[in-house]
Amino acid sequence: MTPYLIRNVSVVGAAPTDLLIRDGVVAATGAGLTAPDAAVIDGTGLVALPGLVDLHTHLREPGREDAETVESGSRAAALGGYTAVCAMANTSPVADTAGVVEQVWRLGREAGLVDVQPIGAVTVGLAGERLAELGAMADSAARVRIFSDDGHCVADPKLMRRALEYVKAFDGIIAQHAEEPRLTEGAQMHEGEVSTRLGLTGWPAVAEEAIIARDVLLAEHVGSRLHVCHVSTAGSVEVLRQAKARGVRVTAEVTPHHLLLTDAKAETYDPVYKVNPPLRTDTDIAALRAALAEGVIDIVATDHAPHAVEDKECEWAYARPGMLGLETALSIALDVLGPEWDLIAERMSRAPARIAGLEGHGVDPAPGVPANLTLVDPAARRTIEPAELASRSRNTPYARMTLPGRIVATFLRGEPTVLDGKAVK
């Protein structure tokens, strides 16, 4: 294993220092380190962050390997500065058994580019009718701790209660896709002025808020852990704020796109902007940004949702919802939050690693810690060219936009997965 000496790098925004990576760990930090056997990286102007951790990634394998594989998604993640991702369960077959979660986990290990932690489905086939084998998935080699029917809401309150009760035994989490299905029948975009003008059926904010309100009460009643996926409305933020103030064990995520893009994008009728939950309004964006800064929203999660061309480049009504996220998340965070490195490290690495219980991840580079880290050039700007993305899919909403920041290198347990901005394997 080649040792790496990163010279003159700012660790999470602190004064520049040298970082020596050897045998999978950060072996030393300090000024003027020497290591004749090490490969040297000039870190001048770069920021070292703990490797990013994504709590919400769709890898599409098994089933839709034309849209993404565990390997291609892992490569996209590494290029985005990630060292761990949690893979959502809405694959085909659904990850609702020990067999499927172990398959995804094993494929992640074989790709070896990021740690892939499978999320298990809450209900069999995501059908919302009976609980999946939560215990068997928890006891499997994949050691599943987060369960989600993402893409579908666990709408039945009794089933949601049972799921929260079940996972409490091993301190598991139910990650809810908060969408009251009766309120979003036929929905195509955010319900508001733009949907009225375009004549598209609306997805009202209350469909999200009503489920979050119900679920924080259920989580409180049961004393179990709830995580709310892709929070998108100002009203949801208020429900979460109150729940957290009461001490409910709830955490929440926001996606980069919900921090930046609004429903006005639907005016283009370009389905690349169709996503679940839908892009909302400037008022929602302002509330989500404030909540993220404050900690009412705990983390940024990508909801990386690759889709094949035929599922996206069609009429709006027929297009699948979802957008790519892994390769652009850090740039969007930098754009939205500015160079607030401690906040970025907290919301994109430490907190997601803590929530998911991923040992060795989300730890700032310091002597003795596993060398899971990424080097960012905050001064660089890059124009997003969909054809250049490592994902198998092309559905980025940032095509041809120039964004701040570039991932220069990523290390997974001391091995580079990205060097000079390029994937190593």
Ligand SMILES: NC(=O)N[C@@H](CC(=O)O)C(=O)O
């Ligand atoms: N977030 C999305 O727009 N899409 C997700 C599932 C979903 O939440 O609908 C996907 O798997 O594509």
